[in-house]
Amino acid sequence: MIRRGPHGGRDQSAKQEGAEDNMEEREAIDLAADWADISQGLRKDLGHQLFTQWIKPIQLGKLDHDTGTLDLFLPTEFSATWVEDRYHDRLSLAWKIASSDVRHISIKVHPGRRKIADLDLRGQDGFGHRAANDASLAMESIGDDGFTASVGLDPSQTFASFVTGSTNILAKNAAERMAKAEKPQFSPLYLKAATGQGKTHLLHAIGHSYLQTHPRARIFYCSAERFMVEFVQALKSNEMIEFKARLRGFDLLLVDDIQFIIGKASAQEELLYTIDALLNEGKRLVFAADRAPQALDGVEPRLLSRLSMGLVADIQPADIELRRAILESKLTKFAPLEVPGDVIDFLARTVSRNVRELVGGLNKLIAYAQLTGQEVSLQLAEEQLTDILSANRRRITIDEIQRTVCQFYRIDRSEMSSKRRARAVVRPRQVAMYLAKVLTPRSYPEIGRKFGGRDHSTVIHAVRLIEDLRQRDADMDGDVRSLLRQLES
């Protein structure tokens, strides 16, 4: 698995080595071999389509031994941003596992390609800043006096750029108070949200805001994953005491994705002591995770109680109004650019899972439109965003359909499986079968089974019948439409 070249301690040896050319060549071969392994794994993980679209075009750059940073090149600004956004963590982790010389990865546009200025969507919109999560700079900046840029906080992720709605206002207010108030009323603050709902954004924002009011504050920001890496490194090199001392010197501790700490008993222990020490001094602690503290199984109870003793603020998934507001706010960044209202509406309505995807979709659309010189239109959106759309189509179950249809026609749920053939129950049953075929990927036999074990040809008959009826009967069409609307929201 771990491929090691014959040149282990490169940092020292490479500079004195006479045969430098040879070294470089060997290294390039090693990296290429590692990359072959990694991309094999990713191919399995991501599936063929995603792999060929995003991973395959990646070209290996050089490894900088001083910083341990490996460059990965993509042919376009857009694909670089995309890969950065979606796969940075994965790639980074895979490389760290494959080669101990690689400590960070950097995803860039291939220097050979001309950078299209118009398409430079980064920077303004918070898209493609996953690297900041890594906070590789956080630990390195400990020596200095908390200079903002080196803390690893993404400068675009501030409270000002955080769009609020009813689902996240609570968490935002809590975060703001954590950053502003002189004495924190609660600590730690625990942010709970599914991926892509903005917890990382809030974490960064707290950092920035606190730094504004306390310019000399010492802030620690990192993901729990990163925490683990640092921890293990300190452990290996017998620098634990130093490591502990550093940790306790911070005024504000921001730890992202603490669910990753599950199962690492020793790191948990260390985190626990750090929390206690910082809490006693009235320091501020903020944690973020994708689940409630109680749901972090594998974390010891003492740590759990520390995590939940402050305020646990839940960020609900963005609702449609918030999603629209986010898009509008991003849109002001492309000021002269016209994006029709129905496109915004379409995006806000369909991509519901993940805000990153939402913004990513908008970026992709705009980039594509500019590349091809087309107008941004609803049609273009439907064509270009098929991957995002299919991933976001809410998984509607047959049970859900049956419930909704029964409610709509005011009949009992049991009629879906009953043997009765009265019009009043057969029609709804057939409508439900039709909807099951249209809205789910289930096969005819499977649908038949869900309707009292009916034959698959019965389902086919029902689907065709309702299709036919929708054409000729306006009432039926209206019924189906309103059912579709109900089910898809």
Added chain:
DNA sequence: GATTCTTATCCACAATGAG
């Protein structure tokens, strides 16, 4: 209530496609 008509259902079987 007895009748004819309509059709929801099941069955047997062919064609097709994924693994």
Added chain:
DNA sequence: CTCATTGTGGATAAGAATC
């Protein structure tokens, strides 16, 4: 090749419609 899915035509009996 095997298995599951889709699709066709036919038979039957449960309801609907008509008297």
